[in-house]
Amino acid sequence: MLGDNLYLVIMIAGVGILALVVNYVVTSREQESEARKERLGWLKTQAEHTLNALSVLKESGCRQDIIDKLNQHAMALIEEISLLAPDSELMTQISELKETSDRTKVDKSRFNSDRAVKRAQIYINFAEKLIVQMAKAGKMTGQLARTYQQELYWLNVSLVADAHQHQANRLSEMGDKHTALTHLKHAKAVLVRATAPQRQKQPKLDEIQASIERIQPKRNFGSGALAESLDDYLND
Structure with missing residues (x-):
């Protein structure tokens, strides 16, 4: 009788252990599947x-x-x-x-609409953040990451300025010089506010200023009455 009871206890314990093992395996697989899905x-x-x-x-x-x-x-x-x-x-x-990314070539004309520029800015900002994450993960030096960030920042600024210039050229050709001038002034303001070296900004600023002056030439007020009075005084 005692032997039968002992056998029964052992059998129950075995079943319990087997149930625990099965439950552990099933739970582990579910957790692994969930982790895989999340990853x-x-x-x-x-x-x-x-x-x-x-x-x-x-x-x-x-x-x-x-x-x-x-x-x-x-x-x-x-x-x-x-x-x-x-x-x-x-x-x-x-x-x-x-494959699409690998086939992509330089084509700045794709950034001539507000929507395209905003989309480009989103991904350039993403690239900047990714560069920082890669540096933290030891995939590049901090100095290199900072250099890349500066390059991406300038790319972002240039993209906006170029888009305004393109819009200005298109509108100027259509005869809408007032709106074209507004776009050029926006482009100039974007560059002036940019925290980039002046030597980097100046070529674009000169180009934009030349376009502004073609649309709105500087007024020549002449020498003026004061200058004429001075000339008369000096000639006496």
């Missing part, structure tokens, strides 16, 4: 933003070394996606986006 969601967002940023930077004529550095980051993201979900729809979508 893929993060990778999807980061890869899409990085590849879109790369396309914008290529179109705007950004420095090649900055593009190369961000492309390395994009490749690392894509590689992780391929390990976690090699045959997924996500992998197909990201691969297609990567």
Whole structure:
């Protein structure tokens, strides 16, 4: 009788242990699946933003070394996606986006509308933040990150100024010189306010000022009465 009871206790304990093991395995798999899902969601967002940023930077004529550095980051993201979900729809979508980014060439004419400029600014700002994150992760030096940030900042400023210039040229050709002049003054203001070295800003400022003066030539008031009085005085 005692033996039967002991056997029953052992059997119940065994069943309990087996249930715990099964529960642990199931829970672990669920947690692993959830973690994988969350990671893929993060990778999807980061890869899409990085590849879109790369396309914008290529179109705007950004420095090649900055593009190369961000492309390395994009490749690392894509590689992780391929390990976690090699045959997924996500992998197909990201691969297609990567091909589009790889084919992108310099084309500044794409930034001639307000919507296109705002979209470009969003991705340039994303690239700036990504550069900072990469530096913190030890993927580049702090000095290099600061240099890249300055380059991206100037690219952002130039993009806005160039868009205003393009609008001004188009409107001037259409005969709307007043609105064209407004766009040129906006472009000039953007450059004047920019926290960039004067030597970097001056060529664009000179170009814009020349355009302003073509539309609105400086008034020549002549020597004036005071100057004439002085001339008479000196000639006496």
